[in-house]
Amino acid sequence: MAAHPDETKNPSRDPERRQFANLIRDRRAELGEGLDAFASRALDPVSGKRVTRGWIYRLETHESVTPPQVEELRALAEAARLPLGVLQDAAGQQFHGVDPLVGGSSAAKAFVHKLDQLPADQRARLLHFVDSLLPADPPDGEHR
Known part of the structure; x- marks a missing residue:
């Protein structure tokens, strides 16, 4: 190249x-x-x-x-x-200039872009917090 x-x-x-x-x-x-x-x-x-x-x-x-x-x-x-x-x-x-984040609301996209500015340990803690707010994933093969 x-x-x-x-x-x-x-x-x-x-x-x-x-x-x-x-x-x-x-x-x-x-x-x-x-x-x-x-x-x-x-x-x-x-x-x-x-x-x-x-x-x-x-x-x-x-x-x-x-x-x-x-x-x-x-x-x-x-x-x-x-x-x-x-x-x-x-x-x-x-x-x-392609944004790989194509799904979700504009607020969700803005949130994700801001995550890149956080240190890795803070991103991990935030993800753990978000996971605690959501219902558990269903067992394999089941749909919500």
């Missing part, structure tokens, strides 16, 4: 639209891996397409990059050890 020739028109350069870059950078840090190790695993198991170290570096440093195709997303999902859907959502946000 090559650098985008016109950086002024690349939405990934917008500071508000760095979800995918931040996801990859943060996940690589969580895994405790350098660029070389991470890139060595960025191989799509279906097509054999590889994502290069240089592309990952440019992405993480918010340089202009060509938006990834599904083959590159699968390769990065392998390297990040995350479900493909997580990467697709973040890439859609950063490169295409």
Whole structure:
């Protein structure tokens, strides 16, 4: 994947639209891996397409990059050890302005977006609280 020739028109350069870059950078840090190790695993198991170290570096440093195709997303999902859907959502946000939260009321969407600003331990406590307000899930196979 090559650098985008016109950086002024690349939405990934917008500071508000760095979800995918931040996801990859943060996940690589969580895994405790350098660029070389991470890139060595960025191989799509279906097509054999590889994502290069240089592309990952440019992405993480918010340089202009060509938006990834599904083959590159699968390769990065392998390297990040995350479900493909997580990467697709973040890439859609950063490169295409797509909000992955499509269901629910506008108030619910606003609430979910604010959750990302909370530390992980506070999100977990809040989720536990919300779970305590809702009826228990029915046994497998039963519907409410």
